[in-house]
Amino acid sequence: MPCSLARPLQLGTVSTSPITEAAPVSLCARAPHVPADRLVAEMVPPPRFDSVRFETYVPDPNQPSQSEAVTVLSSFAAGLGGAHAVGARRRWFAKKPAATTGPRGVYLDGGYGVGKTHLLASLWHATPAEPALKAFGTFVELTNLVGALGFQQTVQTLSGHRLLCIDEFELDDPGDTVLVSSLLRRLVENGVALAATSNTLPGKLGEGRFAAVDFLREIQGLSAHFRPLRIDGEDYRHRGLPEAPAPYSDEQVTKAAYATEGAALDDFPQLLDHLSRVHPSRYGALTDGVRAVCLTDVRPVPDQSTALRLVVLADRLYDREVPVLASGVPFDRLFSDEMLNGGYRKKYFRAISRLTALARDAKGLVAQ
Known part of the structure; x- marks a missing residue:
């Protein structure tokens, strides 16, 4: 099974087919080395x-x-x-x-x-x-x-x-x-x-x-x-703002990825698997040059180790202001009740807050 829904074209490759004119990259295809x-x-x-x-x-x-x-x-x-x-x-x-x-x-x-x-x-x-x-x-x-x-x-x-x-x-x-x-x-x-x-x-x-x-x-x-x-205070990311947009369909996310220059397109479960093979210190480099992250089939994270890696990726995406467009379950359902009540709950709440903000940033990527 391919790691991403993206076609294996390099950024800037021109094709006669409009949908591949700016084919998205795949984070799964990247294994950066950071000196x-x-x-x-x-x-x-x-x-x-x-x-x-x-x-x-x-x-x-x-x-x-x-x-x-x-x-x-x-x-x-x-x-x-x-x-x-x-x-x-x-x-x-x-x-x-x-x-x-x-x-x-x-x-x-x-x-x-x-x-x-x-x-x-x-x-x-x-x-x-x-x-x-x-x-x-x-x-x-x-x-x-x-x-x-x-x-x-x-x-x-x-x-x-x-x-x-x-x-x-x-x-x-x-x-x-x-x-x-x-x-x-x-x-x-x-x-x-x-x-x-x-x-x-x-x-x-x-x-x-x-x-x-x-x-x-x-x-x-x-x-x-x-x-x-x-x-003291309330979360400014959600203060007076509308609720985060609901997840989109796989088709909407894929079309947006192909229509957005510099976008990455990945299947969420496969991306989680790929993160297990990349040291968290390299997650920033993993997103170098990426202007939007498009994820299909977002689903609850299966275990604690995977969840903690996702938290680090969410932090790096938030730091770099990379919008996240997704299909599947909403981001507030990524982590189980057991995780949200456990020892790492602060990290998970932070990740939900940041991914929600990035999802809101990505709303304009979908054609209305």
């Missing part, structure tokens, strides 16, 4: 957040914690200025953390879609240091970097940075949490400032406080370096 130096170079805010700033964040007037977070983070960024020359940087990093005033890190605590990533990226942009001295990545990307470079090399590479921003800090894997906690401890010793976000479940009043407690406990000895910032 370690690319992993480091790409530790910047993703395209979706490349142009965000504190000034473009729109606080909910009913949630004063959002405006307060902007004020605190702006001040935090201003305090990270200093000489950028290598020699000066080494002397600055030689200072012990105790010699600095105020916390060396901030932790943004809140639910889905309150703008934590927007604020984290704004902090990265506002920090007065050249891009090479700032790093931004998800928790998964950070663990992948350690896997690619090794622990000591990662410490050496990131110790020359002024700021490290970690989006979607995950506490559900004890091994990874200990690994990253050890890495952060070494970076703090070298004077690197830290900022992190994580999610709390929607509709759970007060759970954000518990998330902050969990975070500060699990980072083992680093809690004194973090100031928790509570950010």
Whole structure:
């Protein structure tokens, strides 16, 4: 069975048949290799957040914690200025953390879609240091970097940075949490400032406080370096917006894929199988050049390992603002009740939220 419904034509190939004039690619046909130096170079805010700033964040007037977070983070960024020359940087990093005033890190605590990533990226942009001295990545990307470079090399590479921003800090894997906690401890010793976000479940009043407690406990000895910032509010991705469009038919999705330049067209179960053979650190490269993802036969994810891989792909697609057009079941039925009530539920709710937003973005791909 072919991996994709797409015909085996390269982008740009011209055929006499209109439907193959811009044949879609297949993600299943891609097996990218990502050099370690690319992993480091790409530790910047993703395209979706490349142009965000504190000034473009729109606080909910009913949630004063959002405006307060902007004020605190702006001040935090201003305090990270200093000489950028290598020699000066080494002397600055030689200072012990105790010699600095105020916390060396901030932790943004809140639910889905309150703008934590927007604020984290704004902090990265506002920090007065050249891009090479700032790093931004998800928790998964950070663990992948350690896997690619090794622990000591990662410490050496990131110790020359002024700021490290970690989006979607995950506490559900004890091994990874200990690994990253050890890495952060070494970076703090070298004077690197830290900022992190994580999610709390929607509709759970007060759970954000518990998330902050969990975070500060699990980072083992680093809690004194973090100031928790509570950010209340509802998911902006769905605030005042219509419901996500219902799934389309296989025929509609296929036609849209052939009509959209740079689209990828894949059968959902086969794509899930292909993801098992590609390391999650390469999912970003998997989507290089793809302007829309079209999926047929979307169905509930069969197991936890597959579900976690799909979460990573959803994050990379969301970061890159790649719309997702699909047939089959709605995205809010991807994960079973057992999964949504289990230890990885925060990841699954995040994936549903992001895929729903991307499905809404893809609505215009279907001919009306």
